[in-house]
Amino acid sequence: MVSDSLLPLAGRTVLGIFAHPDDESLACGGTLARLADAGARVILLCASHGEAGSISDPALVPDGNLGAVRARELRDAAAVLGIAEVILLDHPDGDLRWVQVPELHQEIVATILRCRPDAVITFAEDGLYWHLDHIGVHERTFTAVRSFGAAAPPLYYVTMQLGVMREMVDAAHGKGGAPPDSSFWGIAPDAFGDGAKPPTFVIDVRDWVPRKLAALRCHRTQIGRNNPMAWIDDDEARQWLGVEQFRRAPLEATGEGILEHLGEIQHAD
Numbered sequence: 001m002v003s004d005s006l007l008p009l010a011g012r013t014v015l016g017i018f019a020h021p022d023d024e025s026l027a028c029g030g031t032l033a034r035l036a037d038a039g040a041r042v043i044l045l046c047a048s049h050g051e052a053g054s055i056s057d058p059a060l061v062p063d064g065n066l067g068a069v070r071a072r073e074l075r076d077a078a079a080v081l082g083i084a085e086v087i088l089l090d091h092p093d094g095d096l097r098w099v100q101v102p103e104l105h106q107e108i109v110a111t112i113l114r115c116r117p118d119a120v121i122t123f124a125e126d127g128l129y130w131h132l133d134h135i136g137v138h139e140r141t142f143t144a145v146r147s148f149g150a151a152a153p154p155l156y157y158v159t160m161q162l163g164v165m166r167e168m169v170d171a172a173h174g175k176g177g178a179p180p181d182s183s184f185w186g187i188a189p190d191a192f193g194d195g196a197k198p199p200t201f202v203i204d205v206r207d208w209v210p211r212k213l214a215a216l217r218c219h220r221t222q223i224g225r226n227n228p229m230a231w232i233d234d235d236e237a238r239q240w241l242g243v244e245q246f247r248r249a250p251l252e253a254t255g256e257g258i259l260e261h262l263g264e265i266q267h268a269d
């Protein structure tokens with residue numbers, strides 16, 4: 001395998017655009033950490049503070065301000081992943097697809113103008129598990145990137161592997177944790193990756209899985225004792241979180257794809 005340090009990633013800028021604190025770690029924390037290690041400047045734009053999310057332990061949010069706690073969790077996770085800059089917006093969690101649509105579009109455009117990314121990563125059409133906020137961010141990001149026409153940076157969609165979340169639940173249950181009907185944030189394990197279009201390339205992030213798991217666990221309000229992710233160790237996590245899958249968005253721009261340098265091509269189509 002070619003060392004990442006020999007790949008043309010040093011000095012490049014990669015912009016990840018997601019909906020809530022923790023999406024970045026779950027969707028592609030391994031790739032973001034791998035890019036940062038290879039010398040890329042990784043920037044994260046998160047559209048909301050995730051203030052409508054679940055709370056694993058009320059003691060973590062004594063004043064009830066979940067958005068403020070999740071902002072801190074996101075900064076901790078970003079530090080673990082080597083993210084250089086976090087842009088945390090304050091759009092209303094739960095309504096990202098419908099509320100403040102022009103504002104979010106403009107903020108994404110302005111961020112692209114300021115940061116000049118060599119690649120942008122966001123959710124695919126399925127929003128990881130058909131989460132409407134994720135789908136809204138997918139839509140806004142696609143439209144914003146497309147507005148640059150021939151000068152648009154390459155846009156990548158990240159999806160999750162179907163079946164891995166179910167295996168994680170079963171493993172956690174086998175250790176006495178996470179009841180068999182347990183979910184991830186109230187989402188059935190089988191919803192993750194369901195109906196996603198196949199990736200065109202995948203990135204092996206097994207060596208970065210300990211950091212991905214550590215970043216996920218920074219989101220303490222989201223990963224409590226009942227979350228299966230609290231029960232798996234690094235070796236197990238490598239099986240289920242060690243591959244991240246991507247597809248390049250259909251845009252007229254034909255800029256050099258830089259993420260493919262890390263990946264293994266899956267399909268010709």
Ligand SMILES: [Zn+2]
Nearest residue numbers: 019020023134
């Ligand atoms: Zn989310």
